[in-house]
């Protein structure tokens with residue numbers, strides 16, 4: 037199958053608006069011809085004046101020609117303006133639809149995709165790459181149409197007036213074209229890709245750098261400790277330098293030649309007249325070409341960027357497709373409804389990437405309807421991973437995850453979202469108002485519903501303290517919440533959803549005991565009528581769980597109730613003792 041051209045791919049996003057793009061190209065091509073007409077009329081004026089000189093009274097057509105020049109300038113502007121209006125309308129549509137397609141796609145991708153690809157890169161593709169197609173379609177495409185038509189019209193005119201001067205003008209034009217071909221070609225395509233890659237890497241590393249600033253400060257490091265960031269900048273710099281260097285001669289010759297049409301014309305006049313007085317004919321034609329040469333410069337410059345713009349478009353489409361082509365999670369169906377709120381992970385093996393060791397190895401665990409199960413174990417044991425599989429952030433490579441007897445891969449996204457509530461280890465609140473954050477769980481929740489959820493999640497003290505109550509924007513004007521406070525808001529959010537299955541990834545113990553008590557209470561409220569999968573760091577919170585699973589190195593090492601596990605004197609027993617002594621150490625210290 038023939039690959040769709042970048043242009044037709046992009047036009048696909050314009051939908052019915054593509055007609056405007058075509059219209060703008062046609063109008064713009066017309067302007068390519070109209071642009072030349074004022075020059076013709078100006079030349080006629082000069083010609084007439086010269087011919088009647090010194091009896092200027094006889095120059096009767098001057099005013100008429102002058103008006104024609106003005107009118108064609110206006111027609112040109114009007115056409116160009118209309119062309120741009122059309123191209124912009126369509127281009128904005130394309131950029132919007134591309135962004136929509138990307139964002140919709142991202143919603144269907146495994147949640148880990150942004151981490152894998154680099155969030156800086158993803159951001160750049162969504163904002164800048166789609167933005168660049170907008171500039172290309174809105175400005176460059178109509179300009180391209182002009183850039184094709186003007187030289188043709190130009191060459192025709194050059195020869196109509198006086199072929200000798202026409203030839204003289206063609207010399208710089210042809211040389212400029214040759215230089216352009218030297219700069220373009222497959223190598224340039226490759227360089228353009230390298231250039232965009234370098235930009236992308238720099239963007240990625242910059243995001244990482246900003247994220248890492250707290251670490252840098254804490255450990256008294258400098259920017260140079262971010263080797264990868266520095267390397268990305270250096271690479272970019274080196275690439276730009278060497279690229280500029282490689283095109284230096286061609287670019288210089290290009291610029292010199294297109295700006296030197298005068299020199300060729302003057303040379304020709306001297307040649308034709310042999311240095312003596314020029315005849316009127318030659319002089320008048322000479323003048324026409326002198327008036328005309330600025331058009332050559334503008335046109336050739338546009339042609340120069342034409343091939344570059346086309347490459348940019350291809351590159352943009354490729355980058356957008358790099359996201360659109362990622363295999364999405366299989367879509368479930370509306371008909372497969374979970375029977376109840378039970379959860380079962382069966383013989384699941386999962387790796388984050390093909391070349392990393394599995395984060396879970398043949399793991400099986402289950403929670404019946406309304407049961408509370410706990411996942412414990414050393415850091416990196418696989419607890420968060422197992423919980424993420426239940427919410428289908430990823431799909432396992434082997435084994436199955438079932439909710440209410442139905443494989444999560446068969447449940448529709450909407451049903452799954454309504455069934456499972458996930459309170460993250462880091463509470464992931466957005467820099468929006470508290471109300472907006474809560475409404476992520478339930479779009480149409482009323483204010484009183486919000487207040488009820490906040491109350492149940494023990495957030496009354498937080499709301500009372502904030503200047504605008506639930507409309508206070510987080511992270512603005514000095515409104516920052518402590519870790520425990522954030523988690524309580526996150527619990528209120530989960531509460532609003534009233535999901536039958538709740539997954540809690542407990543944040544590691546908070547410093548202040550008061551907060552801990554409140555978070556605990558909020559948890560209890562949230563989990564009252566749900567099946568609960570709880571990842572706990574404070575073992576006291578899970579003593580009453582129906583079953584406890586000890587995960588270590590991606591495997592279930594032990595399972596049972598608190599009492600059963602203590603009796604076994606295994607891993608859990610050791611953890612428990614360690615935990616007890618840590619607590620008593622805290623108390624006595």
Ligand code: ADP
Pocket residue numbers: 148151388389392395413414415416417418419420421422
């Ligand atoms: P726990 O929650 O028990 O501390 P995790 O489930 O977070 O453990 O991690 C289990 C394993 O998977 C660890 O080896 C960890 O390095 C790896 N891992 C966790 N998250 C990712 C990720 N996004 N990409 C790659 N590997 C990951």
Ligand code: MG
Pocket residue numbers: 419420421461541
């Ligand atoms: Mg974890």
